[in-house]
Amino acid sequence: MKTSVPVQKNDKLEVIFEDLTHDGAGVAKINGFPIFVPRALPGEESTIKITKVKKNYAFGRLIETTKESEHRVEPPCPIFKECGGCQLQHLSYDGQLKHKQKHVMDVLSRIGGMNDVHVHPTLGMEEPWRYRNKAQVPFGEEEGGLVAGFYAERSHKIIDMDRCMIQQEENDEVVMLVKDIAKKYGVRGYDEEKHKGTLRHVVTRYGKNTGELMVVLVTKGKELPNKKNIVQDIRDSLPKVKSIVQNINPKRTNVIFGDKTEVLWGEEVIYDTIGDIKFAISARSFYQVNPTQTEVLYNKTLEFAGLSGNETVIDAYCGIGTISLFLAQRAKHVYGVEIVPEAISDAKKNAQLNGIENVDFAVGEAEKVMPWWYAQGIRADVIVVDPPRKGCDEELLETIVKMKPARVVYVSCNPATLARDLKYLEGRGYKTKEVQPVDMFPHTMHVETVTVIYREG
Template sequence: MATENTPVKKNDLIEMTFEDLTHDGAGVGKVNGYPVFVQRALPGETGNVKITKVKKNYAFGRLMEITKESPDRVDAPCPIFKQCGGCQLQHLSYQGQLRHKQKQVREVLARIGGLEDVTVHETIGMDEPWRYRNKAQVPFGEMEGGLIAGFYAERSHQIIDMNECAIQHEENDTVVQLVKKIAKKYGIRGYDDKSHKGTLRHVVTRYGYRTQELMVVLVTKGKELPNKENLIEEIRSELPNVKSIVHNINSKRTNVIFGDQTEVLWGEEVIHDYIGDIKFAISARSFYQVNPVQTQVLYEKALEYADLSGKEHVIDAYCGIGTISLFLAQKAKHVYGVEIVPEAISDAKKNARLNGVENVDFAVGEAEKVMPWWYAQGVRPDVIVVDPPRKGCDEELLETIVKMQPERVVYVSCNPATLARDLKYLGDRGFETKEVQPVDMFPHTGHVENVAILELKN
């Protein structure tokens, strides 16, 4: 791509002032209006930057020296923060992170959705924004002949060996270090994705915050798990809270963690945890929110926005394992949940039985296909709740919502850009966005969740 007319060239050393942060936490400075993205630079700071890559419309640089520091800059407590790709914002004070996420949501809603006047509340943060993750998925590998386990360096497949992670629950760290120690003892080799050799690919741990139950999942390249009995015995003797030890086989050349074959080596198929008063059974591959404290905050806000009196029929599109559906069922007359993943619907039905919830029906399929079928059966939803993946709602689903004309739509989002796009679509077709509440589900990262409430005009 031609870069002759750009105001900077590769290897230039320039002083610049940073104005903003990108959604993934890079500082943004401009040279004659031309943006330069620099990791770990903060708004309001000035620094010397070496240009590392030049494109037609933007460039990347490396922060060599800070000449004017932001009052929001803090020392990252994690020793591998600069190498690891897991967190982007540990160098920004927590209050600074919450302000940045609110500002980001407000600006994206205005730029993409044309929603300049919609109230975006202050981001709801955590009292204790560390050690919040109840699930770890840690790749194993080899370095100089030794077993290593850690997260990938930013934009690479190089594993950064680590002993602990500041955003994982301590129990997850304990499990990973224990498996590493036992695997070393028995000569179990880590997996090499270049040569497609070795045994142990990942260790996945799941921890129930309220129940303190632990699940350990060993993901291997082949069916063989050397010294399996010793491995199980030592995990059990060292981890009194372990309830489930699972083996998953992934023999493909892929960066997807799980393979298709899963078996329980010892204990139960599931562990349990609670969000509010609702109990959930969590299997090795269940989707379950990784921050249970903030999940409760998020779902209570969704329930508040749904404004249920006990008479309403509610549709929960993208219902997953029934987490939001079961929350809504506490206050609704009837809830209908739909999800494309059959295993998730199986889990949702089990979770409804586990909690004795009878005013809920779950269906497998695409929401935009199942919802019109329900409508044809006479279901008239007063409220529709959507919690789509990062790509947002399919247009067909949004069309279906417009046809069904519910009084309220509650939109739970993990991506402000697709939220803004979808709110604009619904806004152009008779729904008014009243307010948006950002919730910090993933402190020290660039991610932010939102709940929006829309009401049918007239």
């Protein structure tokens, strides 16, 4: 039976908000029909105006809030309302951690049918600001002037800014400096619509524990006016800089990096450490952006793996070997597999850099490489997976079930695909024991989790 839509555009309504969407909007319901309203919080009672109506949901805006959430705070960032970078600065940090725990519990119940799994309180940061060690800042032109900042929510309009409260200060310094230097030498920002201009992005990488800094200038073509002077000015102003790199991206695309990268000055990589492990980071390496919480996440992964020194471990989706090298400190042997050849090259270099020999890395799809290892007589006691947002391929989950490890440790950046994959494993002889949310991205809706799953019997 088809139900009619209970609201119309421009309706003014009194509502109570129940939840948040994946992008941080408040959710209210009229006769079960959801209405999404930016910057509203669960528990708040408000008057709203309907701005857009779809078949199964509507959008609204706040007119007045008559009862505020106890967790509502004044966002400290002056451009919070315009910028699309953070969604939750108006929610207290304690409120954010509680919401992320609840979100994981709700998704496990709704998608996975799991109501008895213990979800721990979210592990947060003592100081949840200035945590990002990598900035990717688009440059453009507005009314004839150079602008640099982050995109406004749901658009490609650049909000010009000098400071970002979730970036480490060193990254802010680089962006402001390059903006000033580009203006000095008349370097034009990139115009996405006309596909004109020179400077598309500035990417900065900072080694929090080493103090080393990399500056990447992403340009539309090889030409960069006054290149030598620009490099010298950056060096003169930034004593911590170890690497200045140009990446060339001539394509009409919103992908940041092009295929060609060349070092303009200094080293090809900078270094940083997580725990006792040292990592080499190139312009395009994948490396976690919150080093403080990465250590928390990896220590929890190590704890859930329950290693005594006699185990063989497989790390599927191993990337540049970050988790593999952590596990290798306590395992008999670790096998890492990753589909991106450059990542495996980095992983091998990182193992060498740390003198870790009880680890092997292979390029390929985990679901193809793991059966081959199995055929060679390799038996995994523990399998660790850290997949992208889309979760594990079903073929990989099938392979895990066939290999029968005693336990699986699942590191996830998307509770929805985690719940789906846990449901698959639970139907095939595995039991989910506990889930630990970790707040890797304060003031955003993202939440990472580490889950331990045991083979029954």
